[in-house]
Each structure stands twice: as C-alpha cells, then as structure tokens.
Amino acid sequence: MLRTDITVAIRDAVMYELAEVGYGRLSIEAVARRAGVGKTAIYRRWSNKLEMVLEIVSDVAGRSVPLPDTGSFAGDLQLIMMIVSRALQHRIASQIIPDLMAEAARNPQIADTLQTALRTHQQAVGEKLVGQAVARGELPAGTDPDVAVDLILGPLYWRLAVSRSKPDPAYLEKLMTAVTAALKSAGD
Amino acid sequence: MLRTDITVAIRDAVMYELAEVGYGRLSIEAVARRAGVGKTAIYRRWSNKLEMVLEIVSDVAGRSVPLPDTGSFAGDLQLIMMIVSRALQHRIASQIIPDLMAEAARNPQIADTLQTALRTHQQAVGEKLVGQAVARGELPAGTDPDVAVDLILGPLYWRLAVSRSKPDPAYLEKLMTAVTAALKSAGD
DNA sequence: CCAGGACGTTACGGTTGCGTTCCGCCCTTT
DNA sequence: AAAGGGCGGAACGCAACCGTAACGTCCTGG
Numbered sequence: 001m002l003r004t005d006i007t008v009a010i011r012d013a014v015m016y017e018l019a020e021v022g023y024g025r026l027s028i029e030a031v032a033r034r035a036g037v038g039k040t041a042i043y044r045r046w047s048n049k050l051e052m053v054l055e056i057v058s059d060v061a062g063r064s065v066p067l068p069d070t071g072s073f074a075g076d077l078q079l080i081m082m083i084v085s086r087a088l089q090h091r092i093a094s095q096i097i098p099d100l101m102a103e104a105a106r107n108p109q110i111a112d113t114l115q116t117a118l119r120t121h122q123q124a125v126g127e128k129l130v131g132q133a134v135a136r137g138e139l140p141a142g143t144d145p146d147v148a149v150d151l152i153l154g155p156l157y158w159r160l161a162v163s164r165s166k167p168d169p170a171y172l173e174k175l176m177t178a179v180t181a182a183l184k185s186a187g188d
Numbered sequence: 189m190l191r192t193d194i195t196v197a198i199r200d201a202v203m204y205e206l207a208e209v210g211y212g213r214l215s216i217e218a219v220a221r222r223a224g225v226g227k228t229a230i231y232r233r234w235s236n237k238l239e240m241v242l243e244i245v246s247d248v249a250g251r252s253v254p255l256p257d258t259g260s261f262a263g264d265l266q267l268i269m270m271i272v273s274r275a276l277q278h279r280i281a282s283q284i285i286p287d288l289m290a291e292a293a294r295n296p297q298i299a300d301t302l303q304t305a306l307r308t309h310q311q312a313v314g315e316k317l318v319g320q321a322v323a324r325g326e327l328p329a330g331t332d333p334d335v336a337v338d339l340i341l342g343p344l345y346w347r348l349a350v351s352r353s354k355p356d357p358a359y360l361e362k363l364m365t366a367v368t369a370a371l372k373s374a375g376d
Numbered sequence: 377c378c379a380g381g382a383c384g385t386t387a388c389g390g391t392t393g394c395g396t397t398c399c400g401c402c403c404t405t406t
Numbered sequence: 407a408a409a410g411g412g413c414g415g416a417a418c419g420c421a422a423c424c425g426t427a428a429c430g431t432c433c434t435g436g
Contacts, residue, residue, distance in 0.1 A: 001434095003382065022290065024212025029423055038384045043425070098290035101350055102210065105283045111352070119351065147343075147362050150351075151370075154342030155335075162289055162345070163307065163338075164299070174335050181373030182339075182366035189404095191412065215393055226414040231395070 002045060009035040010042060014056050019095040023053060023103045023110075054113050057100065061117035067125060073133035077176055080125065080152060088160040089167055098161050122149055130183075139183055151179050190233065197223040198230060202244050207283040211241060211291045211298075242301050245288065249305035255313060261321035265364055268313065268340060276348040277355055286349050310337055318371075327371055339367050 013035035017026050028049060032039045046052035065083060068076035088094055104111035126149035133139040155175055159165055201223035205214050216237060220227045234240035253271065256264035276282050292299035314337035321327040343363055347353055 001382080006383075020294070022210075022212045022294070024210045027423060028425085036384090038386095039425080040385090040427095041383065044382080048425095095290070095293045098286065098293060102283070102286035102290045105286060105352070106208070106210070144362060147359070147366060150343040150347050150363070151339075151366060154344070154346035155338040156342070157346055157350070158342035159338050164293070171335070174332060175338070177373060178335060178339060178370035182370035185365060185369030189412080194413080216395085217393060220414095224414090226416095227395080228397095228415090229413065232412080236395090 006035075006037055006041055007045065009037060010045070011056050011059075013037075014053065015060070015092055015096065018053065018057075018099065019092045022095075022099045026053070028052075050107070050109060054109060057096075058113045058117050061114070065121055065125065067128050069128075069132070073129075073136065073138040074176070074180065076129050076132065077152070077180065080129065081156060081172060081176060084153060084156050085160060085167060085172065088157065094161060122153070125149070133183075143183055148183055151182055155179075194223075194225055194229050195233065197225060198233070199244050199247075201225075202241065203248070203280055203284065206241065206245075206287065207280045210283075210287045214241070216240075238295075238297060242297060245284075246301045246305050249302070253309055253313065255316045257316075257320070261317075261324065261326040262364075262368065264317050264320065265340070265367065268317065269344060269360060269364060272341060272344050273348060273355060273360065276345065282349060310341070313337070321371075331371055336371055339370055343367075 010031065013031045014026075017031050017034055021030070026049060028039060028042055031052075032042055035042075042052065046055060068079050070076050070079055088097070100110060100114060104114050123145070126145040130139060130143050130145040130148050134141055134143060159171070160167075165171075198219065201219045202214075205219050205222060209218070214237060216227060216230055219240075220230055230240065234243060256267050258264050258267055276285070288298060288302060292302050311333070314333040318327060318331050318333040318336050322329055322331060347359070348355075353359075
C-alpha cells in the first residue's frame with residue numbers, strides 16, 4: 001500500500017511548486033526534491049505531470065463551498081464576497097488560480113477540469129443566491145443568475161487577482177451596493 | 189544596422205510563441221526557429237528572455253486605446269465594452285494576457301510593466317468616462333472611477349478570459365444595463 | 377522470523393535549452 | 407574593388423529534466 005504521509009508530502013509540494021514556478025515550468029524533479037521524496041514515489045502514483053496536477057488540483061478545488069443562506073440577499077452577498085476575497089488573497093491560491101486559468105486556454109484537459117471544479121459550484125451558488133432573493137421579493141423575477149455571478153465574481157477577481165490591490169473594506173462595501181443596484185434593475 | 193524585417197519577424201514570433209506555450213515555457217530557440225532566424229540575431233537585440241518579452245509586450249500594450257467620447261454615457265460604455273470584448277476574443281491576446289497576468293504574480297518586473305501599460309490607460313479611460321458622465325448629470329457626483337472600471341472590466345474579463353463563453357450580444361446588453369444601474373446608485 | 381512492498385538513492389541515456397563562438401555568405405557603403 | 411556589418415547555421419560546454427532501472431533499507435503482515 002502507498003504510504004499516506006508520502007502522498008500528502010507530494011501533494012503539498014505540488015501546490016507549492018505550482019505557486020512558485022507555475023504549471024509550465026513545474027518539474028517532477030523539483031516536486032520530488034521539495035517533498036523530500038524519490039521520483040519513483042511520484043511515478044508510482046501518477047504517470048505524468050498533467051495527470052498528477054489534474055488529480056491534485058481538482059481534489060482541492062472540489063472541496064465544496066457552503067451555499068449561502070443567511071436569510072437576506074444582502075447577507076448572502078456579503079458572505080460570498082467575503083469568502084471569495086479571502087480565497088483570492090490566499091498566497092498559494094492567488095498564484096495557482098490565474099496560472100491554471102491561463103494554462104487552460106491551451107490545454108483542454110485543464111480547461112475541462114477547471115470548468116467542472118469551479119463552474120459547477122459557481123452555478124449552484126448563483127442559482128441558490130438569486131433563487132432565494134427572488135423568492136423573498138428582494139430581486140425581480142427575471143434576474144439572470146449567470147449575469148449575477150459575473151457581476152459579483154468579475155470585479156472581485158479583476159481587482160484581487162489582476163490589479164492586485166489591497167483588501168480595502170470600503171471598496172467591498174461600494175461594490176456590494178453597486179452589485180445590488182445592478183441586479184435589482186435587471187427586470188427592467 | 190539591425191535589419192528591420194528581421195526584428196519584425198522576431199517580434200511576431202515572440203507573440204505567437206507566447207500565446208502557444210506561455211512565458212514559462214517560452215524558449216529563445218523556439219522563437220528563432222519560428223522566426224526563421226539565427227539565435228545570434230536575437231541575442232544581438234536583447235540579452236535575455238525577460239528583457240526581450242518585456243520590451244516587445246510593453247510596446248504592443250502601450251499602443252493607446254482611444255478615449256471614449258460619443259456624447260452619452262450609454263454610448264461611451266457600449267464603445268468600451270465592444271473594444272474590450274473584441275480584444276479579449278482576439279486569439280493571441282486572449283492567451284497572452286492571462287498568461288502574463290499569472291506570471292506577474294511571480295515576477296515583479298513583469299508586474300510593473302503590466303501595471304504601467306494597462307493600469308495607466310485603464311485609469312485614464314475610467315476617469316474620462318466617469319468625469320464626462322458626471323458633468324452631463326448622467327451619474328451622481330460621488331461616483332468612484334475605480335469601482336466603475338472594475339464593474340465594467342471585471343465581468344467582461346471573467347466571462348471572456350476565465351469562463352470562456354461565447355460572445356453573446358444579449359449578455360452584453362444585460363451587462364450594460366446592470367452596470368449603468370450599479371453606477372447610478374453609487375451616490376446613495 | 378521471513379517475504380513483500382514501499383521507500384530513498386544513485387545512475388543511466390536522451391532531450392532540450394542556454395548563451396557563446398566561429399564560419400562563410402551577402403548586401404551595403406565607400 | 408574592397409571593407410564591414412548583419413545574417414543563418416553549426417557547434418560548443420553546461421545545466422536541467424525526462425522516465426526507467428537497479429540497488430539496499432526499513433516497516434509490516436503472516
């Protein structure tokens with residue numbers, strides 16, 4: 001049986017290495033070195049770099065985000081924005097995510113994995129968030145969950161992952177009111 | 189004197205290679221191969237990969253985007269969204285941009301170059317757009333240009349560069365009305 | 377107590393890329 | 407006609423990885 005502690009060490013090393021040099025430059029040797037492990041131990045578990053990264057990343061990404069249910073749209077929205085902004089400020093995640101997104105533009109397998117891992121959750125969260133708000137009468141009936149998700153995640157991602165500015169709480173508040181106003185108008 | 193046609197061939201090859209394999213895996217040899225050029229010709233112009241890429245990319249990115257001035261906020265907004273969505277659907281650009289953004293998280297020099305090239309324009313466009321709209325009374329006086337830019341670019345970037353969905357004109361319209369509503373509420 | 381398995385280590389041949397050097401060609405300048 | 411500079415091409419030594427193989431060690435189960 002494969003030793004669990006070794007597997008964990010490899011997984012950690014892959015995440016670390018992925019953050020440091022990116023998928024493109026990630027080498028099995030470097031992973032083995034960092035994990036304090038022989039290359040053999042890695043090849044015993046996965047047969048290539050792609051397979052290894054996909055398995056590890058999709059496992060991490062698959063850990064489900066709790067669906068929002070605070071009782072009000074404002075509360076749900078705030079919760080989601082907190083979770084997302086926290087995640088995007090995480091040192092490792094904030095480097096791995098854009099890297100894999102860029103790589104996904106070239107590698108269909110990575111694209112699929114990311115779609116499955118992220119998009120599914122994203123959609124579920126969006127539908128629940130909007131559905132609840134509509135049921136409560138906080139949003140008009142025609143509200144499009146996809147647009148809502150884009151409006152919420154887009155600016156956050158842009159600011160935190162692309163512009164890379166500081167986590168300004170006043171900004172988050174402005175963004176929240178803006179997004180709320182945007183969605184309330186969707187039925188017009 | 190260095191031959192201009194050779195320089196052009198190299199620049200094209202770099203952009204192409206950058207789109208195909210990304211900065212991480214970009215090799216001088218591959219660039220030379222694709223450009224139909226000796227490595228010598230490249231090293232005669234730049235001293236390493238980073239310098240070469242920075243010079244070429246910042247040159248391309250520096251080409252100024254026209255400031256919007258259609259006479260109405262709705263018109264300006266639509267123009268910007270058209271320009272951005274067109275740019276993000278460009279085959280080469282849509283692969284290079286996310287890739288360099290990811291790389292920027294690791295390489296301060298790339299980050300600086302990108303900031304300078306993109307952010308400056310972005311800010312200018314945002315300030316002009318919002319300023320004009322406020323002057324016309326189309327937006328409340330307190331409107332934050334930074335938030336406005338994030339609200340416009342964020343969702344577009346998310347959808348086109350991250351989610352990679354099709355260019356849906358109905359979506360663009362929905363997004364436009366949503367963004368307009370969001371910004372009009374900013375003074376509340 | 378012993379067999380088997382997972383491990384780290386070392387080594388292997390092969391590939392790729394680096395940055396440099398030298399060559400001979402060709403075009404321009406003088 | 408001669409000189410010089412930019413060029414492509416080939417080769418260099420060096421380093422990093424690849425994926426595989428052959429050790430010897432340690433731990434576990436029977």
